[in-house]
Amino acid sequence: MELRHLRSLVAVVDAGSFTDAAIELGISQAAVSRNIAALERTLGVRLLHRTTRSVELTIVGERVIQRARRTLSAVTDLRHAALVGNEILRIGYAWSALGKYTPEFQRQWAAAFPHSELRLNRTNTPTAGLHEGTSDLAILRRLPLTHRLEVFVIGEEKRYCAMTAGHRLAGRRSVTLAQVAACPLAVDRRTGSTQLDLWPKDNRPAEVVETDDVDDWLTVIGSGQALGVTAESTAHQYRRSGLVYRPVRDAPPAPVYAAWNEGEPPAGHQAVLALLRNLYPS
Numbered sequence: 583m584e585l586r587h588l589r590s591l592v593a594v595v596d597a598g599s600f601t602d603a604a605i606e607l608g609i610s611q612a613a614v615s616r617n618i619a620a621l622e623r624t625l626g627v628r629l630l631h632r633t634t635r636s637v638e639l640t641i642v643g644e645r646v647i648q649r650a651r652r653t654l655s656a657v658t659d660l661r662h663a664a665l666v667g668n669e670i671l672r673i674g675y676a677w678s679a680l681g682k683y684t685p686e687f688q689r690q691w692a693a694a695f696p697h698s699e700l701r702l703n704r705t706n707t708p709t710a711g712l713h714e715g716t717s718d719l720a721i722l723r724r725l726p727l728t729h730r731l732e733v734f735v736i737g738e739e740k741r742y743c744a745m746t747a748g749h750r751l752a753g754r755r756s757v758t759l760a761q762v763a764a765c766p767l768a769v770d771r772r773t774g775s776t777q778l779d780l781w782p783k784d785n786r787p788a789e790v791v792e793t794d795d796v797d798d799w800l801t802v803i804g805s806g807q808a809l810g811v812t813a814e815s816t817a818h819q820y821r822r823s824g825l826v827y828r829p830v831r832d833a834p835p836a837p838v839y840a841a842w843n844e845g846e847p848p849a850g851h852q853a854v855l856a857l858l859r860n861l862y863p864s
Contacts, residue, residue: 590617652715674710674717676773681815683861718848723775737862738835739814742827756831766808776811
């Protein structure tokens with residue numbers, strides 16, 4: 583097994599085709615196919631289902647791709663450590679990092695850990711890169727359906743409703759859950775912080791527009807198709823022309839979690855958690 587085999591597998595999955603993976607890697611399509619075949623032969627399993635129009639991971643491939651990402655990420659960090667000598671902490675997030683507290687966290691990190699590098703990576707998965715091996719610590723505002731994480735509550739954020747500046751509710755200083763429920767609602771069921779269980783069962787939005795990530799969510803709302811409810815950090819990080827955010831005054835706050843893979847806390851995690859916790863008001 584060689585690293586080029588793993589790189590080809592990850593590139594095919596991310597690009598969606600052998601052709602695009604070859605372009606991304608700067609090698610021929612035939613070389614990508616040989617690398618995938620060599621990896622499957624070495625492992626003794628089929629990793630990809632190939633059709634004329636698509637490439638999909640097999641069940642075994644789903645498990646292998648996570649470890650392949652972790653291996654390649656570890657190699658990158660090893661190379662960086664050899665060249666620079668600094669330790670690295672990769673903090674993942676699906677939509678927004680720490681909102682208005684992000685610059686202060688980066689400043690305090692530099693002062694507290696001058697010999698460590700901090701990387702903030704947006705990864706649109708339920709674990710913000712933890713299970714994919716691209717993050718050591720994740721900032722989550724919704725816990726995924728897995729028991730393989732350890733979590734620590736670092737704070738809470740108010741919930742805001744996103745809408746176009748021309749929407750009939752935009753002139754209000756704040757809105758209610760019932761007012762939002764009377765309109766179509768944009769929801770990212772995979773990584774969004776707000777789901778339909780925020781509303782009482784008898785007064786939930788009747789029309790839901792499904793989105794795939796924060797950019798898709800913002801596009802749907804910006805086009806006037808729906809409203810969206812999210813944590814305060816999203817309102818701070820994603821300002822767009824023609825879009826406004828209003829507090830949802832009767833919604834419970836969104837918890838903010840720091841999480842890591844079970845049994846794999848990042849080095850010095852207690853000090854990092856203290857730093858994160860101190861950013862949010864008690």
